Every structure is written in structure tokens, then in C-alpha cells.
Amino acid sequence: TRPEITFKADEGTMLIFPAWLPHKVPRNSSDRRRISISFNAI
Template sequence: ERNWDLREKKVELQGYWVHVTPPGEVTQYHHHKPSLFSGVYYVDKPKDSGDLVFIDVNPYHAFSPRVLPGTTDPITRQEYNFPADDGTMLIFPGWLPHKVARNNSDRRRISISFNTI
């Protein structure tokens, strides 16, 4: 729950599409500006078929300390993976850059994505 007051804002579906991702495919970083929200619903998400990955656009990360090789730190990392299963829906700001990691499974991944204005 976000406590956003959308009573004065009429949120409308701007568009939607089905994405069938074959094995080996990757989706490069992109955003959905000027959409208010974007989202994805996973119809068929095989194991190892690629997570949704968001990039932290905080410009101050350039001043953060680097982590030791082979380690991670949730405070200073710049990419955030969101693993999902069949039936998962993720909704996020349309301006947030994201990509979909490589489908390393031997099956296609099927998702439905959408934008709102």
C-alpha cells in the first residue's frame, strides 16, 4: 500500500502487449515515459527464464564505496532483480529504467505488459 491519492487523477490504460520470449533472448534497458505506471503479468515464467531488473537511477551512487569483488551490498548496488513466478504481477513507475535478463531456460517465457497514463 502506497497511500497515493489518485482521486483527482484518472488513470487509464494506455496500451498493452503480449511478450513471448524464446530461450536465449534478452531485453535491453528501456523505460516507458511518459507513462504514470507500467506493469507486467507473468503468464508462464519457467525457472531461469530471466528476471525483471531495475536500475537505481540515484546519481549519488557514484560517490558510494565499491564492494569487494565477489560480494554484494544492497545499499550500494545499482541493479535490483525481481524474480517472479506464474501469476505474479509487478507494477512500477513508467520512468524507471529496466531490462529483462536472458532467458536461460529451454522454454519460452510469456508475459503481458501494460502502460497507464
């Protein structure tokens, strides 16, 4: 099994990680809108 790291998103915080890293996002169970941005950087 792989170790799992969780990240609590705070307003104004950005988490950047490489695309090859296995990742998932749980269902948004709040009434607030969640915005996700994906991009490639060289």
C-alpha cells in the first residue's frame, strides 16, 4: 500500500504537484463552490 497524504484546502492556498503523482478529490459535500485548475508547465 502507498502512504496517503491529505491536504486541507484553505481559501487563497494553492497546491501544486506533478501530474504523475496518483491523486483524487473527494466529493464536494458543502454548499460552497469548489474551483479546480489544471495546467502543464515547462
